[in-house]
Amino acid sequence: MKTIKMKRNRERGIMARINIGISLLIAAGLFFGGCATLAPKKPSALVPTDRGTVVFMGKYEFKRPPAGWVLLKNLEGGDFELGFLRMEKGGFPSQTTFIYDDEPFGSSRELERRSEQYCTRFLFNSGVLPQIQKKEKVEVMGQPALAIHLEGENPNRDEKSRSKVYLIKKGERIISFVCTQWRSLRENYDPEPFGHFEAFVQSFKFLQPTFYEELGEKMKKLKG
Amino acid sequence: MEAHQRDLYLYERLNARVLGVSMDDVITNKYFAKELWLEFPILSNPLPWMGKSYGAYSEKEPFLKDGTSNWFGRRTVVIDKKGIVRYIKDDSPDNKEILDFLVKLEEEARKK
Numbered sequence: 288m289k290t291i292k293m294k295r296n297r298e299r300g301i302m303a304r305i306n307i308g309i310s311l312l313i314a315a316g317l318f319f320g321g322c323a324t325l326a327p328k329k330p331s332a333l334v335p336t337d338r339g340t341v342v343f344m345g346k347y348e349f350k351r352p353p354a355g356w357v358l359l360k361n362l363e364g365g366d367f368e369l370g371f372l373r374m375e376k377g378g379f380p381s382q383t384t385f386i387y388d389d390e391p392f393g394s395s396r397e398l399e400r401r402s403e404q405y406c407t408r409f410l411f412n413s414g415v416l417p418q419i420q421k422k423e424k425v426e427v428m429g430q431p432a433l434a435i436h437l438e439g440e441n442p443n444r445d446e447k448s449r450s451k452v453y454l455i456k457k458g459e460r461i462i463s464f465v466c467t468q469w470r471s472l473r474e475n476y477d478p479e480p481f482g483h484f485e486a487f488v489q490s491f492k493f494l495q496p497t498f499y500e501e502l503g504e505k506m507k508k509l510k511g
Numbered sequence: 512m513e514a515h516q517r518d519l520y521l522y523e524r525l526n527a528r529v530l531g532v533s534m535d536d537v538i539t540n541k542y543f544a545k546e547l548w549l550e551f552p553i554l555s556n557p558l559p560w561m562g563k564s565y566g567a568y569s570e571k572e573p574f575l576k577d578g579t580s581n582w583f584g585r586r587t588v589v590i591d592k593k594g595i596v597r598y599i600k601d602d603s604p605d606n607k608e609i610l611d612f613l614v615k616l617e618e619e620a621r622k623k
């Protein structure tokens with residue numbers, strides 16, 4: 288009896304090992320099968336053109352900054368549509384960011400009034416309290432615009448900021464481009480990143496009508 | 512709220528009116544509206560019956576045992592001309608979705 292039991296136990300052990308072996312084979316098959324599957328490749332957010340520009344998600348075309356700048360994109364709504372960031376040499380917080388924001392803070396559709404509203408909240412949470420250094424009427428994309436230069440300091444955090452903001456009339460609405468450079472109080476600002484920002488803004492083109500332009504068309508049809 | 516103010520001219524063209532509802536008192540709402548340049552009314556509803564009526568308490572009770580109230584959640588409601596709730600969305604409002612919906616309501620109204 289003992290011999291039979293031992294034999295059965297040994298057989299069970301062998302069966303268990305075979306089962307584990309088969310399971311491992313199936314698992315390995317699934318694992319390597321997964322590797323063999325061709326996953327659809329995510330399209331790049333920035334597609335280069337032969338004009339030395341890039342196209343972002345089929346919506347905008349512009350000159351992108353050189354290597355070293357990281358793309359910031361917002362796909363689910365939020366504070367901005369897209370932008371670029373670069374960490375720079377020097378102590379914290381040495382960096383420059385620039386963005387395109389299709390819905391800048393405020394509600395007025397008149398440029399001067401909107402700039403007043405916008406500037407009350409600009410870098411609101413940072414504590415640097417940016418002050419307007421210069422405000423000038425300009426044209427961007429052939430549209431009336433305001434260029435606003437702001438600077439601020441937060442001595443408690445050893446931080447300062449220099450910004451350039453464009454508020455631009457686009458149809459009935461106002462859009463914005465914003466560049467902000469951060470430095471510690473003892474370090475100098477660097478004009479070079481602002482050059483990339485200017486190239487970005489001056490080359491920026493809309494390849495598709497915006498949501499609000501499409502809405503305007505729908506509303507015209509409703510009236511008609 | 513600020514985004515609603517930005518789109519207020521479009522709401523008006525689509526025959527819609529915006530009303531905000533808050534549990535804050537009238538004075539707090541007044542300063543809040545001033546700070547954001549809001550031109551539409553904000554109703555003060557400290558005893559949150561409106562929040563309860565429109566289902567803005569999905570996970571908690573409106574009233575506590577000690578007689579105070581819980582804050583109601585963010586909810587956007589579109590009510591048509593007959594007083595029927597036609598659209599509900601929790602959390603932050605999606606203005607573009609609301610505007611698209613209002614266009615549909617207008618199309619619907621014109622077909623009748």
